[in-house]
Amino acid sequence: MSARNRELLGLIPASLLVTAGFAAVFIQQGSHQLSNLSLTYGAIFLGLCLAAHVFLRIALPYADPYLFPLVAVLASFGLVVIYRIDDTLARQQAQWFVAGLGLFVATIVFARDYRKLEQYRYLIAAASLALLCLPRLPGIGAQVNGAYLGVRIPGVFIFQPTEFAKIGIVVFLASYLRDTRQLLVAGARRVAGITLPPLKHFGPLLVIWGIAMLLLIVIRDLGSSLMFFGAFLALLYVATSRVSFVVVGLLLFAVGAWYLGTHVPHVVDRVHVWMDPLNAHRYPNVGYQIANSLFAQSDGGLLGRGFGQAFLTLPGGGPLLPAPQTDLIYAVIVNELGLVGAVAVLTTYLLFVQRGFKVALLARDSFSTLLAVGLSAVFGLQVFVIVGGVTNVIPLTGVTLPFISYGGSSLLANFVLLALLLLVSDRARREAEGVR
Amino acid sequence: MSTPIMRLFATIVLLFAILVFWTSRWSVLGAKDLRDNALNKRPLLAALHVKRGAIKAADGTLLARSVRGPGGTYRRSYPAGSLFGHPVGYAIVALNQLAGIERYRNDELSGQGKSELGSLADQLQGKRQQGDAVITTLDPAAQRIATAQLAATGSPGAVVALDPRTGAVKVMASTPGYDPNQLGQPGVFRRLNAAGSGAPLLDRATQSSYAPGSTFKVITAAAAIDTGKYTPSSVIDGSSPKTISGVPMKNDLGTSYGPISLTAAMTNSVNTVFGQIGEALGKQTMADYMRRFGFYRRPPLDYPADEMLASGERLNGRLLPVTSPQVDVGRMAIGQDKLAVTPLQMAMVVAAIANRGTLMAPHLTDRVVDPDGRTVKRIEPHVAGTPVSPQTAAAVNAMMRTVVESGTGTAVQLPGIQVAGKTGTAEIGTVGANLTQPSFVAFAPADNPRIAIAVTVERSQGGFGGTVAAPIARAVLQSLLQHP
Numbered sequence: 001m002s003a004r005n006r007e008l009l010g011l012i013p014a015s016l017l018v019t020a021g022f023a024a025v026f027i028q029q030g031s032h033q034l035s036n037l038s039l040t041y042g043a044i045f046l047g048l049c050l051a052a053h054v055f056l057r058i059a060l061p062y063a064d065p066y067l068f069p070l071v072a073v074l075a076s077f078g079l080v081v082i083y084r085i086d087d088t089l090a091r092q093q094a095q096w097f098v099a100g101l102g103l104f105v106a107t108i109v110f111a112r113d114y115r116k117l118e119q120y121r122y123l124i125a126a127a128s129l130a131l132l133c134l135p136r137l138p139g140i141g142a143q144v145n146g147a148y149l150g151v152r153i154p155g156v157f158i159f160q161p162t163e164f165a166k167i168g169i170v171v172f173l174a175s176y177l178r179d180t181r182q183l184l185v186a187g188a189r190r191v192a193g194i195t196l197p198p199l200k201h202f203g204p205l206l207v208i209w210g211i212a213m214l215l216l217i218v219i220r221d222l223g224s225s226l227m228f229f230g231a232f233l234a235l236l237y238v239a240t241s242r243v244s245f246v247v248v249g250l251l252l253f254a255v256g257a258w259y260l261g262t263h264v265p266h267v268v269d270r271v272h273v274w275m276d277p278l279n280a281h282r283y284p285n286v287g288y289q290i291a292n293s294l295f296a297q298s299d300g301g302l303l304g305r306g307f308g309q310a311f312l313t314l315p316g317g318g319p320l321l322p323a324p325q326t327d328l329i330y331a332v333i334v335n336e337l338g339l340v341g342a343v344a345v346l347t348t349y350l351l352f353v354q355r356g357f358k359v360a361l362l363a364r365d366s367f368s369t370l371l372a373v374g375l376s377a378v379f380g381l382q383v384f385v386i387v388g389g390v391t392n393v394i395p396l397t398g399v400t401l402p403f404i405s406y407g408g409s410s411l412l413a414n415f416v417l418l419a420l421l422l423l424v425s426d427r428a429r430r431e432a433e434g435v436r
Numbered sequence: 437m438s439t440p441i442m443r444l445f446a447t448i449v450l451l452f453a454i455l456v457f458w459t460s461r462w463s464v465l466g467a468k469d470l471r472d473n474a475l476n477k478r479p480l481l482a483a484l485h486v487k488r489g490a491i492k493a494a495d496g497t498l499l500a501r502s503v504r505g506p507g508g509t510y511r512r513s514y515p516a517g518s519l520f521g522h523p524v525g526y527a528i529v530a531l532n533q534l535a536g537i538e539r540y541r542n543d544e545l546s547g548q549g550k551s552e553l554g555s556l557a558d559q560l561q562g563k564r565q566q567g568d569a570v571i572t573t574l575d576p577a578a579q580r581i582a583t584a585q586l587a588a589t590g591s592p593g594a595v596v597a598l599d600p601r602t603g604a605v606k607v608m609a610s611t612p613g614y615d616p617n618q619l620g621q622p623g624v625f626r627r628l629n630a631a632g633s634g635a636p637l638l639d640r641a642t643q644s645s646y647a648p649g650s651t652f653k654v655i656t657a658a659a660a661i662d663t664g665k666y667t668p669s670s671v672i673d674g675s676s677p678k679t680i681s682g683v684p685m686k687n688d689l690g691t692s693y694g695p696i697s698l699t700a701a702m703t704n705s706v707n708t709v710f711g712q713i714g715e716a717l718g719k720q721t722m723a724d725y726m727r728r729f730g731f732y733r734r735p736p737l738d739y740p741a742d743e744m745l746a747s748g749e750r751l752n753g754r755l756l757p758v759t760s761p762q763v764d765v766g767r768m769a770i771g772q773d774k775l776a777v778t779p780l781q782m783a784m785v786v787a788a789i790a791n792r793g794t795l796m797a798p799h800l801t802d803r804v805v806d807p808d809g810r811t812v813k814r815i816e817p818h819v820a821g822t823p824v825s826p827q828t829a830a831a832v833n834a835m836m837r838t839v840v841e842s843g844t845g846t847a848v849q850l851p852g853i854q855v856a857g858k859t860g861t862a863e864i865g866t867v868g869a870n871l872t873q874p875s876f877v878a879f880a881p882a883d884n885p886r887i888a889i890a891v892t893v894e895r896s897q898g899g900f901g902g903t904v905a906a907p908i909a910r911a912v913l914q915s916l917l918q919h920p
Binding site for chain 1: 437438439440441443444445448449451452454455456458459460461462463464466467468469470471473474475476477478481482
């Protein structure tokens, strides 16, 4: 079976899921329009996916057949969960989904020869850093829970530049490391038992570390910094095969994180809450979010309460679970679908990452490999950062759950990420096919 | 670059494994601790959305039901108002305040008693969590009479009536009462608990501690006969005053009876006779028999344990063993000294005598019925103990009949039904204040008892058990014995 036919078949579970999911939510709401609407929603969703599929058939016939259906599963699942939380938000999210597909198509059309991106790597890097600093600008910056992650675009939405910056930085790093990987390895010296890269090339890496630390201070968000720096280390490791570089990098990051975790007030709060999430003294203010995330998960158990059964608001109207559609959407999923549902979601993400790495393995040039690795790694790390935050593995930070959380920036950026992966994949598999 | 890519993927798999482990830690492994955490409002919210089962009287009268509130929540309504406030209690779910049967049967009423599998099956069938109904043994007509008669005395008091053959509690009345419908309103709890409110939330039937006075002589007489040291016809010196424990003890009105039989001493409630018997039997024997009747333990009633008080000698609110040097066994034998008993305990004592020496465990719940009408639990009568032999019980029964026929308890006489009873008038407060605690215990029909009853009225101005408490017992007995 050809790749595209497999992709087509893969879309069936996605549309079944969206139909069944909406049906479940409708039943829960006691609605009688079940038969029509849930099928309609399923049909529209399937129609959109089919359109994208037909486009892929024409534009990228050799691209990996599983990536797009996996995204469709995640996005449709996200729509159902958001619909269950707030149907108005779900309608907006559906519009963002359409816009995301548009951007996806545009990316494939305009970045067809994605290797041209290398020429603009410094521009891309500078633009990404600028994006990251935008939320600190007075007037447009939006501070949420002490972190500067959003830019208020009046009347439209809060733009989250980190979502796009992560792609730009991966593109830059992939390109930069393609150039310097040989030099980094060849000039390495052993100092006190640790292999260090030559100072000349180590310098830029230190600069990147410095930027990551600066970002920590500028955007004050441990999770985003972890995501960026993690992607950097992942790329550095793949490019050089040197574990010692990663160890040094992690140590440097740990030092920075320790400093911030003990000196920046709102990060200090987060760290305290992380170490003792159920502290009654902190519960009414800084601890409320994570404590209720854990309570919601305990309410879910193995199989969950079922769609629509979780308590999200207090009887008086206040939030019982804050930000259920964005930061804490994973807690809602555990509450309503249980551990089983949560593991299914995590498995879907893992499959996506696995396909991304597969693309990297197939790619024939270093830039493509590093780009695919970087995009997959940053995607996987983003899931780790937010789910880890919600489950208190690490301090909770405001990163979205890709394709599931409500939010336009996240959806748009991740569709760009998907488009780039498919572009790399199409070239890699086309070349592999050609050789055969 | 393929090896590092594989290793990197392995690292990400590891990270995801950590996520799965942590998720299972909160959702499954450590979920119970989180659910029980005091900060967690979800169990409370869930409880608000549960339609609790109804509570009904034995004849089906609705005592408590759930009515729809805003947003799919439910609140409790008590159609009988204050009448059943004490035995039924209340369930103010939003405030997490529960009492009485509402509290003791909370698992059944809120549907939590079901197995995990059963509730999963319900969930799959789309059923909303719904509680089971509790059918009590309570008799509304008799409860109404008991409450009205207690209220008419103008003093606080309590009545407990039960079926001695099964332990089924028919009446559990305590005045002053409260209307459980109003408890959800702000400030009501504080007002009801305030000093000077008369403690309406206190269930005097199970939680008060009264000096039983001469009603306690039933136990002394039972111990005297059951040990074999006395018979109903044993003759004892009934003169007054008589030195008991080194202090002179007087009979009522100072009447000196001279040598009289035990039966006659019971009929006329001769203090000096029972004081001597108490001394003769000794503290250990009295302690044994009190324990047999259920003293020094919380009653085995299906009711929240901390809403019941154990009866016995009490000093500064704490139970004092009968064998303590601070106990005056002679005065304890006539129901004075430091005795503190609940009306429920005294009802259990006469119920055991009525049931030929066998004490049935009292119970308020008859059965639990699920929303489909199936009886899922039935409280079968069970024996709580055999305090005395059938012969002893028969002898005490006969003695108590004479109290009603020709003694201090004639006010309880019913046409065509023989009643056995014992009056009690404990002196309370300072000497000369003429404050009394009138009590009455009884059972009927005497030859085949169907109802045992204990009545007490708090702080009466010079009233007697035979004049204040006995008429209440009579009215309640009459109501309960009307239907076969």
